[in-house]
Amino acid sequence: MDNYQEISIWGYQNADKNPDEEYLRRYKAPGTVHTGLKINPIFKGERSSKTFELFLVPIPEILSLDSAVNDNSKKILKLTSDLPGIASNQLFNNTLVSEILSTNEIEDVKTTSQEVEDAISNIDSKRQIRLQSFARMYFKIKNQEKPEIKTLDDIRNIYDYLLKGEISEDKLPDGKLFRNSYARIGNEIKTVHLPKTHENEFLPDLLEWIRFINSNQLSLFKAFIAHYYFEYIHPFNDGNGRAGRYIACVYLGYKFDPLTAIIFSSEINNNRKDYYKAFVDVENPKNYGEITFFVDRMLKILVKGQNKLIKDLSDKKDLLGYGQAKIEKKYGDLEADCLFLYYQAFLFNDSGFGIEDRELKKYISAPKTGVRRCIDKLTSEGRLKITKKSPITRKLTSDFVDELINY
Numbered sequence: 307m308d309n310y311q312e313i314s315i316w317g318y319q320n321a322d323k324n325p326d327e328e329y330l331r332r333y334k335a336p337g338t339v340h341t342g343l344k345i346n347p348i349f350k351g352e353r354s355s356k357t358f359e360l361f362l363v364p365i366p367e368i369l370s371l372d373s374a375v376n377d378n379s380k381k382i383l384k385l386t387s388d389l390p391g392i393a394s395n396q397l398f399n400n401t402l403v404s405e406i407l408s409t410n411e412i413e414d415v416k417t418t419s420q421e422v423e424d425a426i427s428n429i430d431s432k433r434q435i436r437l438q439s440f441a442r443m444y445f446k447i448k449n450q451e452k453p454e455i456k457t458l459d460d461i462r463n464i465y466d467y468l469l470k471g472e473i474s475e476d477k478l479p480d481g482k483l484f485r486n487s488y489a490r491i492g493n494e495i496k497t498v499h500l501p502k503t504h505e506n507e508f509l510p511d512l513l514e515w516i517r518f519i520n521s522n523q524l525s526l527f528k529a530f531i532a533h534y535y536f537e538y539i540h541p542f543n544d545g546n547g548r549a550g551r552y553i554a555c556v557y558l559g560y561k562f563d564p565l566t567a568i569i570f571s572s573e574i575n576n577n578r579k580d581y582y583k584a585f586v587d588v589e590n591p592k593n594y595g596e597i598t599f600f601v602d603r604m605l606k607i608l609v610k611g612q613n614k615l616i617k618d619l620s621d622k623k624d625l626l627g628y629g630q631a632k633i634e635k636k637y638g639d640l641e642a643d644c645l646f647l648y649y650q651a652f653l654f655n656d657s658g659f660g661i662e663d664r665e666l667k668k669y670i671s672a673p674k675t676g677v678r679r680c681i682d683k684l685t686s687e688g689r690l691k692i693t694k695k696s697p698i699t700r701k702l703t704s705d706f707v708d709e710l711i712n713y
Contacts, residue, residue, distance in 0.1 A: 310365050312599055314592035327334050330593040336362050339527070343514055347591035351497035358595025360535065360588075361569040362527060366600060371605035372526055378612035378632060379562040381415045385501070385619040386565065389654075392647050393626065398564065399426050401615075402444055402463035403657070404435065404557075405568040408575035413547050415472070423658060427699075436608045439470040443552060447559035447567050455516060456552070458483055458509070461541070468552055469545045476546035479504035483543040484512075491540070500588055501540035511539050519557070530604040531597055534588060537699075557609075566612055573611030580607065608699050622653055629653070629710055640680050648690060662703025 314331070317325040339362040342451030347354045362368075385557060403422045403545045409418040417437070425437035429445060443464075455461060480486050484505050491499040502508040519532045533554040540546050552570050571704065574581045584603040587593060629649050634642045647669055651661050666677055681700060684690045689706045691698050 310363075310367075312587060312590075312591050312593050313596060314587075318591060320501040325592065325594075328407070329596075332363050332596065333361055333594070335363060341518060341531055341535075343518055343531070343536075344511070345538060345589065345595055347593075347595075348497065348499060348589045349591050351492075351500075353500045353502075354591055356397065356591060358591075360531060360595050360597045361594070362505070362531065363598045364527075364551075365602075367596065368527075368605065371602065371609055374609050375478060375526060375562065375566070375605065375612065378609065378616060379566050380412075380614065380617065381616050382565055383563045385616065385623065386563070389626075390650055393650040393654045393659065396651045396658060397619075398421075398448055399570075399658060400655035401568050402426060402441065404572045405444065405570070406440060406671065409551050409571035411436045411547050412551075412571065412575055413545075413577065415548075419657060425648055427659060427662075427694075434471075436471060439467050443468045444555070444568060446554055448564045450560055450564060451556075452560055453519075453553070453556045456521060457516070458512060461512065465542060465545065465549050468549060472548075473544050473614070479542055484508075484542045487543065489540055489543065498582075499589060500541070501538070508539050508541065511535075512541060515539065515670055524559065526558075526605075527601050529554050529561070530601045532557070532585055534585065534597060534600055540591075565615060566608070569615055570608060571695075573607045573614075577607050578609070584712045587633075625653055625711065626650065638674065639674055640670075641684065642681050643672075644677065644684065645689065648700065648702045649707075652707060658701070661699065662694075663700070 309475040311319070313325055313328055315624075316328055317323075320328075333340075333550060340364070341360045343360045344357050348358055363626070381465065386397065389397065403426065404417055406425075407417055407419060408423045423440070425441040427434055428435050428439050429439070433706060440499065454462070462479070465479075478492055482505060488503050489501050490497055491501070502511070515532060515535050517600070519528065521528070533550055536550040536553065537546060555567040555570050558570060581604055584600045588595070588597055588600050626649075630646055633645050633649065636642075637645060644666070647666065648661060663678070665683065666681070667674060670677055672680075681690060685700060687693065688703055690700045693701050693702050
């Protein structure tokens with residue numbers, strides 16, 4: 307992208323040329339994508355009366371990054387397709403813990419890994435647990451459920467269920483469905499964004515957003531442009547970031563593999579400066595509504611996360627085969643079967659609780675009483691430890707893992 311720059315930068319480097327003409331050249335170029343989504347840029351802390359349509363120029367770097375996301379997703383699917391069941395489930399759970407922690411941390415919402423793990427392990431429980439509905443919503447991504455947002459009520463329903471119990475009473479929507487009061491994004495010194503104040507002012511924008519996300523164009527680009535515009539509208543008093551990132555993940559998960567979708571917030575959290583700058587730059591009036599560079603930055607963040615995941619998966623698959631061979635060499639059939647299940651859980655989710663006793667019957671065909679005697683014996687010998695009593699859950703001890711991997 308060395309030769310293609312934001313119009314605001316281009317203007318400084320080409321002082322003898324008219325930036326309006328450069329804008330029109332880009333906007334009217336063959337292949338330019340016109341979204342129909344309108345913004346009022348921020349100028350000196352105030353929302354400008356000027357209106358620009360968001361547009362994207364499909365420059366070679368963006369097309370290359372788009373291709374990289376597709377190729378990486380195929381690699382991830384290949385790496386995960388032949389993982390044993392426990393390993394696959396624990397990998398998803400571990401990735402989801404990082405995603406939920408990260409999307410909350412971005413908003414300075416205090417959450418512990420144990421709270422998230424509790425929510426995931428009790429996803430089917432009738433007991434009300436913090437973040438339980440949050441976890442349930444993300445499991446829709448695992449199942450690659452097609453996103454259905456056709457009406458304004460659909461947006462509110464997603465918000466209510468996703469953030470159940472997470473929004474303080476004074477920050478709940480004060481309009482018919484959405485925010486109906488002043489909002490300002492920024493710090494004590496600088497205003498980054500001033501969304502429209504009243505619900506009836508931004509409802510037309512939300513309806514345009516719904517039209518856009520249900521269009522058949524733009525593929526991956528659509529998810530990121532829609533993510534920007536949702537945050538631009540800022541329809542809620544609190545929770546916009548979490549709701550917006552979840553919706554983006556749903557669309558990514560439907561198009562690609564589930565893990566590519568749920569690494570998004572984790573990688574954003576690692577690249578917060580770039581993430582926030584991408585939003586600010588779109589609203590610079592000197593950029594005329596061009597969203598090319600926002601999409602470019604989001605693609606780079608996603609590809610970086612995919613590359614980390616692919617490296618981690620490759621390393622763990624090697625360790626999986628290595629550990630299985632050592633277990634099978636040293637232990638009898640039933641003990642080896644049990645230990646290999648717990649080894650999978652530890653390897654792909656070392657911070658998790660492990661495996662519930664009642665889950666073992668899904669993977670081991672031996673009589674239930676025999677399995678129970680076996681895991682009780684392994685526990686008494688210090689190879690397993692109980693991490694939860696209701697339901698009883700166990701995992702490998704760190705001493706056994708050290709012995710297995712290092713010797």
